[in-house]
Structure formats: C-alpha cells, structure tokens
Amino acid sequence: xxxxxxxxxxxxxxxxxxxxxxxxxxxxxxxxxxxxxxxxxxxxxxxxxxxxxxxxxxxxxxxxxxxxxxxxxxxxxxxxxxxxxxxxxxxxxxxxxxxxxxxxxxxxxxxxxxxxxxxxxxxxxxxxxxxxxxxxxxxxxxxxxxxxxxxxxxxxxxxxxxxxxxxxxxxxxxxxxxxxxxxxxxxxxxxxxxxxxxxxxxxxxxxxxxxxxxxxxxxxxxxxxxxxxxxxxxxxxxxxxxxxxxxxxxxxxxxxxxxxxxxxxxxxxxxxxxxxxxxxxxxxxxxxxxxxxxxxxxxxxxxxxxxxxxxxxxxxxxxxxxxxxxxxxxxxxxxxxxxxxxxxxxxxxxxxxxxxxxxxxxxxxxxxxxxxxxxxxxxxxxxxxxxxxxxxxxxxxxxxxxxxxxxxxxxxxxxxxxxxxxxxxxxxxxxxxxxxxxxxxxxxxxxxxxxxxxxxxxxxxxxxxxxxxxxxxxxxxxxxxxxxxxxxxxxxxxxxxxxxxxxxxxxxxxxxxxxxxxxxxxxxxxxxxxxxxxxxxxxxxxxxxxxxxxxxxxxxxxxxxxxxxxxxxxxxxxxxxxxx
Amino acid sequence: xxxxxxxxxxxxxxxxxxxxxxxxxxxxxxxxxxxxxxxxxxxxxxxxxxxxxxxxxxxxxxxxxxxxxxxxxxxxxxxxxxxxxxxxxxxxxxxxxxxxxxxxxxxxxxxxxxxxxxxxxxxxxxxxxxxxxxxxxxxxxxxxxxxxxxxxxxxxxxxxxxxxxxxxxxxxxxxxxxxxxxxxxxxxxxxxxxxxxxxxxxxxxxxxxxxxxxxxxxxxxxxxxxxxxxxxxxxxxxxxxxxxxxxxxxxxxxxxxxxxxxxx
Numbered sequence: 001x002x003x004x005x006x007x008x009x010x011x012x013x014x015x016x017x018x019x020x021x022x023x024x025x026x027x028x029x030x031x032x033x034x035x036x037x038x039x040x041x042x043x044x045x046x047x048x049x050x051x052x053x054x055x056x057x058x059x060x061x062x063x064x065x066x067x068x069x070x071x072x073x074x075x076x077x078x079x080x081x082x083x084x085x086x087x088x089x090x091x092x093x094x095x096x097x098x099x100x101x102x103x104x105x106x107x108x109x110x111x112x113x114x115x116x117x118x119x120x121x122x123x124x125x126x127x128x129x130x131x132x133x134x135x136x137x138x139x140x141x142x143x144x145x146x147x148x149x150x151x152x153x154x155x156x157x158x159x160x161x162x163x164x165x166x167x168x169x170x171x172x173x174x175x176x177x178x179x180x181x182x183x184x185x186x187x188x189x190x191x192x193x194x195x196x197x198x199x200x201x202x203x204x205x206x207x208x209x210x211x212x213x214x215x216x217x218x219x220x221x222x223x224x225x226x227x228x229x230x231x232x233x234x235x236x237x238x239x240x241x242x243x244x245x246x247x248x249x250x251x252x253x254x255x256x257x258x259x260x261x262x263x264x265x266x267x268x269x270x271x272x273x274x275x276x277x278x279x280x281x282x283x284x285x286x287x288x289x290x291x292x293x294x295x296x297x298x299x300x301x302x303x304x305x306x307x308x309x310x311x312x313x314x315x316x317x318x319x320x321x322x323x324x325x326x327x328x329x330x331x332x333x334x335x336x337x338x339x340x341x342x343x344x345x346x347x348x349x350x351x352x353x354x355x356x357x358x359x360x361x362x363x364x365x366x367x368x369x370x371x372x373x374x375x376x377x378x379x380x381x382x383x384x385x386x387x388x389x390x391x392x393x394x395x396x397x398x399x400x401x402x403x404x405x406x407x408x409x410x411x412x413x414x415x416x417x418x419x420x421x422x423x424x425x426x427x428x429x430x431x432x433x434x435x436x437x438x439x440x441x442x443x444x445x446x447x448x449x450x451x452x453x454x455x456x457x458x459x460x461x462x463x464x465x466x467x468x469x470x471x472x473x474x475x476x477x478x479x480x481x482x483x484x485x486x487x488x489x490x491x492x493x494x495x496x497x498x499x500x501x502x503x504x505x506x507x508x509x510x511x512x513x514x515x516x517x518x519x520x521x522x523x524x525x526x527x528x529x530x531x532x533x534x535x536x537x538x539x540x541x542x543x544x545x546x547x548x549x550x551x552x553x554x555x556x557x558x559x560x561x562x563x564x565x566x567x568x569x570x571x572x573x574x575x576x577x578x579x580x
Numbered sequence: 581x582x583x584x585x586x587x588x589x590x591x592x593x594x595x596x597x598x599x600x601x602x603x604x605x606x607x608x609x610x611x612x613x614x615x616x617x618x619x620x621x622x623x624x625x626x627x628x629x630x631x632x633x634x635x636x637x638x639x640x641x642x643x644x645x646x647x648x649x650x651x652x653x654x655x656x657x658x659x660x661x662x663x664x665x666x667x668x669x670x671x672x673x674x675x676x677x678x679x680x681x682x683x684x685x686x687x688x689x690x691x692x693x694x695x696x697x698x699x700x701x702x703x704x705x706x707x708x709x710x711x712x713x714x715x716x717x718x719x720x721x722x723x724x725x726x727x728x729x730x731x732x733x734x735x736x737x738x739x740x741x742x743x744x745x746x747x748x749x750x751x752x753x754x755x756x757x758x759x760x761x762x763x764x765x766x767x768x769x770x771x772x773x774x775x776x777x778x779x780x781x782x783x784x785x786x787x788x789x790x791x792x793x794x795x796x797x798x799x800x801x802x803x804x805x806x807x808x809x810x811x812x813x814x815x816x817x818x819x820x821x822x823x824x825x826x827x828x829x830x831x832x833x834x835x836x837x838x839x840x841x842x843x844x
Contacts, residue, residue, distance in 0.1 A: 100726065
C-alpha cells in the first residue's frame with residue numbers, strides 16, 4: 001500500500017452548485033516527488049485540503065470516497081493528528097508564520113503536540129539546518145525576505161517530521177533565486193530523507209527538473225499521470241491548457257517536422273545532449289561551418305516622443321534602505337518595457353516614481369513634459385496608470401461596474417463619459433457578465449482583470465503592471481500577452497515589472513535589468529536575455545531556449561535566441577540534413 | 581507609521597532585557613507604587629534619578645528620549661491646568677507651594693511613563709507571553725496576543741499598498757472638508773477588512789496544519805528561569821518597597837495621609 005491512497009474521491013463545497021473533485025483515484029508511493037498541475041480552478045488546492053483532513057474536518061460539504069494517509073483514514077482522524085504524518089505548506093508565507101522569532105515559529109507545531117523540550121530542541125535544529133536558515137534562528141520573523149519566510153514555513157512543517165509534505169504553489173511570491181532555493185531544499189528532503197513530496201507549481205521549467213512524476217488535473221479529475229516526459233508530451237495534457245515546459249514544447253515542434261525524440265527531453269541539458277549527438281553525426285566529415293549572422297530580433301525604429309524621463313534619481317526609504325541609486329532612463333511613447341531583477345532591486349520603487357507616489361529625493365522625473373515633484377499623484381495618474389500586483393488591495397465596491405467607475409469619478413469625468421468608458425473597459429477585459437456582481441465573489445483571475453479594467457478605463461498613456469503573471473495559469477498569461485500587444489498597437493506604452501522570463505521571452509519587450517538600486521543593463525530582449533553576465537548580476541536566469549542555444553553556440557548557432565518557434569526553425573534547418 | 585514605532589520593542593541583550601519579565605514587572609510596579617504615594621518634589625525627583633541608570637543599562641536612551649518628547653505636551657497640560665485651578669480656587673493668588681505641587685504632579689507623570697518605557701521597551705512580546713502563561717492566563721488568549729503583535733507589521737505594509745493603489749486611482753485623501761475626508765477612507769478600510777477576513781481563514785487552516793490544540797499539555801521551547809541576578813533584583817525591589825512604605829507612614833515630613841502642602 002502507498003503512503004497516500006485516494007479512492008474515488010469526490011467533494012462538493014458547502015453552497016457550491018458543482019463538485020470540485022469528481023472521482024479521483026491515486027496511489028502515491030513513499031519517496032515520490034510529484035508535480036501536480038492544472039488550470040486555475042481545476043481542484044488542485046481542494047485536493048491538498050483533502051490530504052491532511054482539512055476536508056472534511058475544517059470544511060464541511062459533501063465528501064465521497066476515501067483518503068488514507070500513512071495508514072490513517074482522513075475521515076476518522078482529525079487534522080491535528082494527521083499533521084504528524086502529512087504537512088501542508090501554503091502559497092502565502094506570511095499567513096502561516098505565527099511566532100515573532102524564527103526558532104520559536106519552527107517549534108510551534110511541536111509545542112502544540114506537547115513534545116518535550118530536549119526532543120523539540122533537536123527537531124528544531126534539524127529543520128533549521130535542512131532548510132538552510134540556521135543562522136536566522138534568532139531573527140524576528142517579520143524582518144525576513146519572502147524567500148526566507150517560505151523556507152521558514154517549510155522548516156516549521158518539517159520539525160513535526162511528517163512523511164509527506166504537500167506544497168500549494170510555494171514559490172508564487174518569490175523571485176527566481178528564492179524559488180530555486182526552495183527547490184534545492186525539496187530536492188535534498190526527497191533524496192536524503194526519502195520524504196514524499198507533492199507539489200503544486202506554475203513554474204514548469206523549474207519543476208520538471210526535479211520531480212519524478214507529474215499529474216494533471218482538470219475539472220476535478222485526473223487527465224494525465226506518469227513520468228513528466230510522457231505527461232507533458234501527451235495531447236491530453238496540452239488540451240487542458242496548462243503550461244508546457246519550454247524544452248518539451250521545442251521538442252514537440254521539432255518532432256512534428258520529423259525530428260523525433262525517443263524520450264522527450266525535459267531540461268536544456270538533456271536536450272542539448274541529444275542535439276549534439278545528432279549534429280556530430282553530420283559534422284564528422286566536415287570542418288568549420290560558416291557562422292550565421294545574429295538574428296537580431298525586432299528592433300524598434302519608430303520611436304515616439306519621450307514620455308517618461310528619469311535623470312539621476314536616488315531614493316532612500318525612511319528605514320534607511322537605499323532603493324534607487326542614481327537611476328537614469330528614458331521611455332518613449334509606444335515602447336513596450338519590462339523591468340526585471342530580484343526582489344529588492346528597486347523595480348517597484350522606480351515605477352512608483354512614474355505617477356508621483358514617490359517623489360525623487362535626488363534627480364528629476366519628468367512624465368510627458370511635467371516634473372513629478374510639482375504635481376499631485378491624481379493628476380499624474382491621468383497619464384500613468386499603475387496596476388498593482390494584488391487586486392485585493394484595491395477592490396472595494398459593491399459591483400464591478402462601480403469599481404471601474406471609481407477612478408473616473410475621482411478624475412471628474414462627465415456621467416455619460418463614465419458610462420461609455422465603463423462599457424468599453426468591461427468589453428475589453430471580457431467582464432460584461434459580471435457587471436452587477438460583487439468583485440469579491442469573482443475568481444482570482446477575474447479579480448485581476450477587474451483591477452486592470454478599473455485602471456484602463458480612464459485610458460492612460462502609460463500602463464504599468466506590477467507582476468501581472470503571478471498566480472496566473474498558462475491560458476491567462478496568453479490572454480495577458482495578447483492584451484499587451486493590443487495596447488501597443490493602440491500607441492500606448494505598456495510597462496511590466498516581472499520575474500517571469502519565459503513570459504518576457506515571448507513578449508520581446510525592451511528589458512531594463514536592475515540590481516541593487518541600479519540599472520545594470522537596458523536593451524532589446526534578445527540582447528539582454530542572452531547576456532549571461534548581466535543576467536547573473538541581476539539574479540535572473542535566462543529562458544530555457546537561450547540556455548540551449550548558448551550551449552550550442554560552438555556548432556555555429558547564434559547565441560541570441562529567446563523564443564521557441566524561432567529556435568525550432570533554426571534547429572530544424574540544421575538538423576534536416578542529418579535526418580535524411 | 582510613527583504610531584506603530586511604539587510597538588516595536590528593541591531586541592537587545594542588555595542586562596535589563598535579560599531580566600525575568602516577572603521580576604521586571606514587579607520592579608516596575610514598585611516604582612509605580614512609589615510614584616503614586618508621594619506628592620512632593622524631592623522623592624519624585626529621587627525616583628526619576630534612580631530610573632536613569634536603568635534606562636542606560638537597558639540601552640534604550642534614544643527611545644526613552646523620544647517617549648519623553650512625546651510626553652512634553654501632556655506635561656505642559658498637567659502643569660498649567662493644576663496651576664490655573666489652584667490659582668482660581670484659592671482666592672486668586674499664587675504661592676510657591678502651588679508651583680511646587682504642580683511641578684511634582686508633572687514629575688510624577690514623567691516617572692510613570694519612564695517606568696512603562698523601561699518595561700515595554702526591554703521586554704519582548706515572546707517573554708511577556710511566557711510570563712502570562714506562568715500567570716495561568718489561558719493559552720488561547722496568549723496566542724491571540726502574540727498573533728496580534730505578529731500581524732502589526734503585515735497590516736501596516738498592506739495598508740500602505742492599499743493607499744498606493746487607491747491614490748493611483750485618483751483618490752485624494754487630503755482634499756475636501758472633514759466629512760468628505762472621512763468618507764475617503766472607505767476605499768482604504770474596506771480592502772483592509774476584507775483581506776483580514778480572508779487572512780484569518782488561511783491562518784486557521786495553517787493552525788490546524790500545525791496541530792494547534794492537539795495536546796492539552798502544551799510544551800514550550802523557551803522556559804522562564806530565575807537566575808541569581810533576577811533574585812537580586814527581586815530582593816532589592818522588595819526592600820525598596822518596604823523603604824517607601826516606611827517613609828510614607830512613619831517619616832514625619834511625608835505625613836501618613838495628607839500631603840505636606842498647606843494650601844490644600
């Protein structure tokens with residue numbers, strides 16, 4: 001019998017019209033590392049809640065079938081008891097930290113279980129050690145970075161020594177470096193301690209490198225289950241609309257054109273290995289191939305007037321953190337810009353200067369010819385719309401329509417104009433259905449769209465989106481990408497602040513890389529995304545395709561390739577000779 | 581968020597920080613009792629002078645000065661209202677006694693806020709909670725207390741994000757008359773409240789997952805242990821309390837019940 005046995009699991013939330021889970025069957029063997037994925041609302045989170053008995057003990061509703069974890073049926077054993085065997089780690093680290101100091105928080109579960117002090121001490125030390133936060137043990141929990149907080153959340157669960165840990169999108173709020181660390185921790189737990197890990201994750205490219213089994217959910221059912229190379233190569237998975245790792249996508253594009261892989265590669269390394277053997281076969285007889293010219297990417301020649309000019313700006317927060325150091329940059333109308341860099345690099349501080357939320361302490365920011373120090377946030381916002389990361393930090397109205405008209409009323413638009421603009425924004429973001437619905441009952445993706453609509457409604461020239469892809473599934477990201485392109489064709493200036501390299505590789509904006517309060521690199525996507533030194537300094541890892549091409553550059557491939565279709569074309573042209 | 585600064589205790593390792601919170605609380609209580617008992621300038625001044633080495637030993641001079649600065653306004657209010665009322669109630673004339681008494685009352689106020697500062701600025705909520713636990717306060721209450729403190733910085737951050745978001749949507753908090761301004765806080769408060777409700781649900785899930793309430797005999801990673809130094813401070817505090825009581829009831833200048841001021 002497996003460590004987790006799920007038999008015909010069905011569940012309907014109280015007051016819900018449709019079931020969230022419709023008959024799941026699943027066996028998890030001890031020591032497996034499983035990736036659980038699926039589009040938003042597919043039942044992944046609900047499934048996690050079933051694993052430690054939150055369903056049915058915390059959430060009522062209708063439960064059918066059975067879940068047995070470590071030999072205990074979740075129906076008969078309360079969550080507090082199951083907690084010793086299966087640990088749940090949630091998305092937002094802040095909402096699972098209870099104590100004021102790190103060490104004390106790690107001990108919280110053990111204190112609740114009444115573990116005696118000497119044993120508790122040992123378990124706490126071990127948990128701090130395996131998550132790599134021993135040196136933080138006496139720090140105040142609120143002073144930690146997001147990544148440190150999430151590692152603390154993991155340590156706090158580990159201290160109870162569960163045999164299974166379940167993580168629900170643990171890296172959503174983290175930057176790539178923070179996410180990578182979490183994976184290192186999970187890897188060592190899985191390998192060294194044979195801990196069973198069930199992970200829900202949207203960062204596919206990172207996840208497939210580590211897991212040994214993938215399960216895809218859709219509509220409360222399992223549609224695919226098996227080794228990742230099989231699952232992600234299957235048509236069933238593709239149809240659910242979940243993200244496919246870029247390397248798998250690349251291999252699929254090639255195999256459709258006759259370059260077939262026996263086992264679909266999942267990582268840049270294994271892909272490169274495969275391609276190398278093929279190339280060396282034709283290369284054997286020949287010397288030196290001509291090096292093809294750079295593909296160059298799309299260069300924007302048609303530039304509008306400068307709309308945002310930042311000159312020598314520095315900013316230090318009252319806490320003493322210097323967030324910007326002598327930053328200068330010019331953004332032209334109609335440009336599409338992505339600002340990237342790790343958390344704390346100064347990205348958000350920079351964009352808050354664009355609509356005057358922050359005034360430069362040193363230097364000057366000029367927006368559309370107006371010095372931001374001279375005017376109010378409200379008047380600057382007419383030109384520069386800022387959409388923040390978390391829609392819940394701004395939604396407050398009775399219904400979506402009201403929500404969208406809020407800003408319009410603040411700006412003093414006439415009522416007929418407001419009506420028209422609201423109509424336009426509802427249409428644009430596909431929200432007409434929800435016109436009279438409360439924004440609070442909408443799904444996460446819909447709330448995000450409502451927040452976006454409430455800003456776009458006044459038609460600002462510049463639209464700044466802070467982390468627009470966080471928590472969004474693949475289909476939602478695609479929609480966002482099309483939307484950004486549309487803004488661009490309308491002559492608007494979209495600016496995104498993001499960690500999502502794959503998203504950026506597909507959008508191909510001008511990229512501004514920031515590190516430690518400074519701009520360290522600025523240019524078109526294919527140049528910045530292939531500048532390994534600059535990326536490293538900014539703690540941004542290159543897109544998967546770029547990794548492949550930088551490794552293949554000795555075979556005469558251009559190193560500045562960032563996007564899948566382009567990569568597939570180039571590889572196909574070269575490999576076709578081999579396959580013949 | 582200057583208001584929240586007050587809640588931030590310093591995480592020091594000074595001898596005052598290291599004192600057992602129960603002993604420290606008793607010490608504070610003795611100072612409190614002494615300050616309330618005396619109404620004359622000299623003993624109150626003496627108490628304040630005794631407190632200064634404690635402030636220095638606790639390495640909280642800067643915070644203390646800040647607190648005093650915050651207390652200036654109230655000190656002035658206390659001094660003037662007393663003086664003015666004496667003046668009017670005692671036939672419109674002023675004696676040096678009256679000035680002295682008003683000064684003494686002001687000094688008493690300063691002594692009290694100093695003693696609270698010493699206690700709260702050098703006692704981490706963790707230790708306070710341990711002390712409460714020892715005092716047999718139910719764990720649930722204790723947990724609520726710690727959680728409230730834990731989420732102060734989280735809420736402050738969230739409030740800031742919400743303000744940024746709404747200001748970016750053209751909300752101008754500082755325009756309009758008083759009522760209009762109050763109404764403008766609705767778009768700030770509502771998301772804050774709704775987020776808190778969402779959060780409380782998530783917290784409850786996380787608590788369950790950490791076996792909250794699993795065992796009736798909860799254990800504790802940290803334990804309060806009275807050391808030799810704690811004992812010494814305790815003894816000194818008890819002696820001081822006795823001395824104060826003796827002075828109050830048996831030493832003539834301070835009189836058993838009435839203060840020495842003849843005009844009262």
